[in-house]
Amino acid sequence: MKRFLILTKAMTLMHLRNGYVLFWNFAFPVLLMFIYGAIMSQFMDYMTPGVIVLNALSFGLVSSSTMMLEMREKSVLRRLQATPLPAGHLVGSYLLVNIIIGILQSTLIIATGALLYKVPVSAASLLLAYPMILAGLLAFMALGGIISGAVAKSGAASAIGMTVYFSLMFISDMIFPLDMLPGWLQNVVPYLPAYPVTQLVRSALLDASLDANWVSHFVLLVTYGAGAMLIAAKLFRWEPKA
Amino acid sequence: MSQTMIDVRNLTAAYGSLTALNGVNLTVAKGEIFGLLGPNGAGKTTLLANVEGLHKPKQGEVHVGGISVQTDAAAAKRQLGIQLQKTALLDDLTVAELVEVYAALYEVYLTSKEIDALLARFDLVEKRNTLARRLSGGQQQRLALAVAIANDPQIVLLDEPTSALDPHARRAVWDVIRQLHDEGRTIVLTTHSMEEAEALCGRIAIIDRGQIVACDTPSALIANLQLNSMLKATVELPLEQVRTLPEVSNARYTGQHLEVETARPEVTLTALHELAARSGRSIRDVMLRQPNLEDVFLKLTGHALAESN
Numbered sequence: 168m169k170r171f172l173i174l175t176k177a178m179t180l181m182h183l184r185n186g187y188v189l190f191w192n193f194a195f196p197v198l199l200m201f202i203y204g205a206i207m208s209q210f211m212d213y214m215t216p217g218v219i220v221l222n223a224l225s226f227g228l229v230s231s232s233t234m235m236l237e238m239r240e241k242s243v244l245r246r247l248q249a250t251p252l253p254a255g256h257l258v259g260s261y262l263l264v265n266i267i268i269g270i271l272q273s274t275l276i277i278a279t280g281a282l283l284y285k286v287p288v289s290a291a292s293l294l295l296a297y298p299m300i301l302a303g304l305l306a307f308m309a310l311g312g313i314i315s316g317a318v319a320k321s322g323a324a325s326a327i328g329m330t331v332y333f334s335l336m337f338i339s340d341m342i343f344p345l346d347m348l349p350g351w352l353q354n355v356v357p358y359l360p361a362y363p364v365t366q367l368v369r370s371a372l373l374d375a376s377l378d379a380n381w382v383s384h385f386v387l388l389v390t391y392g393a394g395a396m397l398i399a400a401k402l403f404r405w406e407p408k409a
Numbered sequence: 410m411s412q413t414m415i416d417v418r419n420l421t422a423a424y425g426s427l428t429a430l431n432g433v434n435l436t437v438a439k440g441e442i443f444g445l446l447g448p449n450g451a452g453k454t455t456l457l458a459n460v461e462g463l464h465k466p467k468q469g470e471v472h473v474g475g476i477s478v479q480t481d482a483a484a485a486k487r488q489l490g491i492q493l494q495k496t497a498l499l500d501d502l503t504v505a506e507l508v509e510v511y512a513a514l515y516e517v518y519l520t521s522k523e524i525d526a527l528l529a530r531f532d533l534v535e536k537r538n539t540l541a542r543r544l545s546g547g548q549q550q551r552l553a554l555a556v557a558i559a560n561d562p563q564i565v566l567l568d569e570p571t572s573a574l575d576p577h578a579r580r581a582v583w584d585v586i587r588q589l590h591d592e593g594r595t596i597v598l599t600t601h602s603m604e605e606a607e608a609l610c611g612r613i614a615i616i617d618r619g620q621i622v623a624c625d626t627p628s629a630l631i632a633n634l635q636l637n638s639m640l641k642a643t644v645e646l647p648l649e650q651v652r653t654l655p656e657v658s659n660a661r662y663t664g665q666h667l668e669v670e671t672a673r674p675e676v677t678l679t680a681l682h683e684l685a686a687r688s689g690r691s692i693r694d695v696m697l698r699q700p701n702l703e704d705v706f707l708k709l710t711g712h713a714l715a716e717s718n
Contacts, residue, residue, distance in 0.1 A: 173513040181501040184540070242497035249461050249491040250514040251483040 170252070175260040182234065182264055191230050196222045196272045200279040203342075208284060215280035216296075216369040217341035219273045220303060224335060224361055226272060227307020228314065229328035231265040236321035240407055248405040258403065262308065269304040270297070277372070292375035299371050303364035306388050309395035310360065316402025335361040360391040411438040413475075414564050414595040415460060420469035422455050429455040431619040433469070437597055437612075439563075442590050444610030445599040446702065452619040453599035454494055457568050460597070462486055473564060487515060490562035492553045494569045494599075500542035504533055504552055507541055508559050515560035531555040531585060547578030554585055558594075565589055567598040571605060583609060603702040613702070617710045627702060634708050636700035637670040640677055643694040644685055654680040666694075 182188045199222060203214050238244050247257060277293070280286035288296075311328060318324045338348060339361035345353055356362050363384035370378040378384060415437040422430040430452045437443045445453040458464035460471050462482040471478040474488040498507055505524050512519045519527070528534045531551040536544060541552060550570065557565055570586065571579040586609055590596055600606050606613050607627050614624040623630055637658055644667055651660040651669060656677050659670040671677040674697050685692050 169518060170513050170516055173510055173518075177499060177502055177506060177510045180506065181499060184501045238499075242493065242495045243499060245463065246491070246493055246497045247514070249463055249486065249489075249493065250511070251486045251516075252514045253483070 171256055171260055174252070174256065175263055178260050178264040179267075182268065185234065188230075188234065188268075192226065192268050192272060193275065196276050197279050200276055200283070204284055211280060211284035212286050212373060213369075214342070215276065215284070215286045216372045217365060218280075219276050219300060219372075220339070220361060220365045220368055221332075221336050221341045222272055222276060223269060223300060223304050223364070224307050224341075225329075225332045226265075226269050227304055227309075228311045228332050229325055231269065231308050232311045232315040232324065232328075233321065235261055236315050236324055239315075239404065240321060242406070244405045254403065254405075258400075265308065266301070266304060269308075270301065273297075273300045286373075288372060289375055292372050295371035295375055295377070296368055299364065299367040302385070302388055302392065303361075303368065306360055306364070306392035306395065309392050309399050312399025313395055313402060316399055316404060319408035335359060340365045358387065360388070363388045411440065413437070414439050414441075414473065415443075415597065416470075416472040417456070417460065418470045418472075420456070420459055420471060421467045422452075422459055422464055423467050424455075428467075429619055430459070430466075433616075433619075433621055435614060435621060435624070437595060439595055440590070440593055441612060442586065442596045442598070442610050444606040444613040445597065445616055446601065446603070446606045446613050446706070447599075447616035448601055451616045453601075453616055454568055455619075456616070457566050457597070457599060461489060461491055461566060487560070488562060488564050490557040490560060490565040490594075492557040492565075492567045492570055494572070498541050498549075498553065498556060501540060503538050503540055504528065504544070505537040507552065508555055511556045512559035517560045519559065527555055527559065530588070532581075547574055547581065550574060550578065550582055551585065554582065554589075558589065562594070564595045564597070567596065569599055569601075571600075571602070579605075603706070606702055615702075615706055615709060617706075622709045623705065630702065630705045631700050634700075634705055635672070636704045636708060637672050638674045638700060639698040640669040640671055640674050640681070641694075641696040641698065642667050642669075642681065642692050644681075644690055644692040646681075646684060646688060646690060650684060651681070654684065 199218055203218060204211055207214065277288060281288050314327050315324045318327060337343060338352060338356050339359060340356070341361065345356060348356065366378045367381060367384050370376055413436050415435070417433055417435040420430055420433040421428065433456060445456060447453050455464060459466050460473060460478065462478045462485055473485045476485045476488065478485040499510065502510065505528065508524050508527060509519055525534055525537065528537055531554060533548065533551060533555060536548060541549065544552060554570065557567070567586070571582045574582065586596060586598070598609065610627065612624065612626055613630065614621045616622070625633065643665055646667065648660050648662065651657065651667065654677055656671045656673040657669055658672065661668050669677060669681070678695070682692060
């Protein structure tokens with residue numbers, strides 16, 4: 168346990184000392200809120216949960232794996248592999264730090280929404296929203312884990328992650344309501360990973376209630392998350408692809 | 410008989426269809442500084458990777474401190490201190506944090522005092538709060554060595570510990586390696602520098618194209634092959650006459666310099682002086698080069714170490 172704590176402290180320090188991580192993880196989500204607030208301030212109730220999910224999506228698919236990919240490319244993981252540290256401890260410690268970062272990002276977005284745009288939040292809504300955000304983060308990070316395991320270079324992982332992110336961002340009811348989409352797409356989107364998170368977070372945060380279809384949303388999300396975690400674990404590599 | 414710390418038996422390792430090691434056998438005894446000498450791509454790093462448990466062999470077995478790397482990798486890794494060829498540490502951490510973390514990975518928990526004592530040995534105490542990525546090349550190399558022994562291992566594996574270092578930094582690292590040896594640790598290092606192998610290693614395995622072609626002390630390697638010395642002098646004499654001098658196996662001119670290969674340089678030099686006197690010539694700039702590991706490498710592999718690199 169002591170080893171895990173020391174490693175987690177080291178991972179935290181590494182994230183906090185990295186300018187890229189600080190900007191994209193802490194400054195950018197707030198910036199996003201300012202941008203959406205400037206464009207459509209009257210819709211910020213609807214937008215805030217959407218921004219939480221789209222931020223969690225980009226974080227899970229791209230940002231959360233950046234440092235792991237860097238460590239892999241610079242042979243830092245290989246050096247760690249030469250120690251008796253079990254892979255599970257390394258991944259667990261890294262995930263823990265990134266989950267905390269993901270939760271902090273969502274907190275910053277909620278705080279910005281509540282303080283600047285009067286988005287109505289209560290203790291009850293927060294209590295319900297955070298588990299939904301956490302479930303979404305885990306599923307998105309697991310999907311990001313598949314991308315990092317499958318590709319050779321961090322640049323390629325980032326490009327694939329961003330492509331998936333932008334594809335899901337516009338169709339998953341985060342920014343544009345579902346009924347704005349063509350009929351065939353409206354039938355497909357509910358089965359994609361970001362949509363259920365959006366529904367779960369939105370009803371939790373704005374209404375302090377569970378979405379009418381929360382069971383099916385949750386089952387779908389857990390299926391995505393668990394399936395992706397298994398595949399990501401299978402694809403995990405200590406070294407870059409030759 | 411001294412205790413065997415590393416035992417490599419019939420090791421064959423491959424990357425896809427490329428065979429990197431082919432039937433390697435090797436034992437390293439407690440307290441040795443053992444060198445793996447060979448050109449880039451010879452298989453030195455692959456051999457270390459198999460000892461470190463970083464590469465799965467196609468065939469064969471490796472034991473460290475009596476523990477099988479294949480069946481109990483975690484326990485085997487606990488015996489080892491490692492420095493990889495590429496200094497790949499968590500470089501957003503400070504020097505002191507790095508030592509603390511890498512020791513903890515072996516479940517060795519150092520106090521602040523112990524960390525400073527370790528850093529003092531590597532002349533890094535003043536840098537304890539500096540981020541690793543801000544250190545110079547020599548300092549990073551010393552840090553990698555400090556990290557390698559943070560878990561107080563009995564066996565230390567160093568992959569090209571002085572590559573890309575200037576001569577001053579290189580000698581500082583050599584001193585550290587000698588200190589580690591003086592403490593009774595077993596050290597295995599890879600190098601493609603003959604000078605380094607001769608300066609540090611008690612025994613050397615010459616490795617070429619995935620095979621160990623010779624393994625012994627540097628002096629025995631040279632003596633066993635009965636290699637000739639090289640006598641160099643500035644003198645003008647007919648080569649056909651020089652070649653008939655006693656103990657001479659070959660002679661040639663490189664520019665104005667006569668180079669004579671001889672089994673007994675003292676005998677040849679006397680005869681050379683006599684020949685020069687008879688011919689009315691004077692000999693200047695006489696130099697004698699004893700056979701070294703480069704000659705051994707050339708003789709055993711058919712190509713020069715420097716050329717291969």
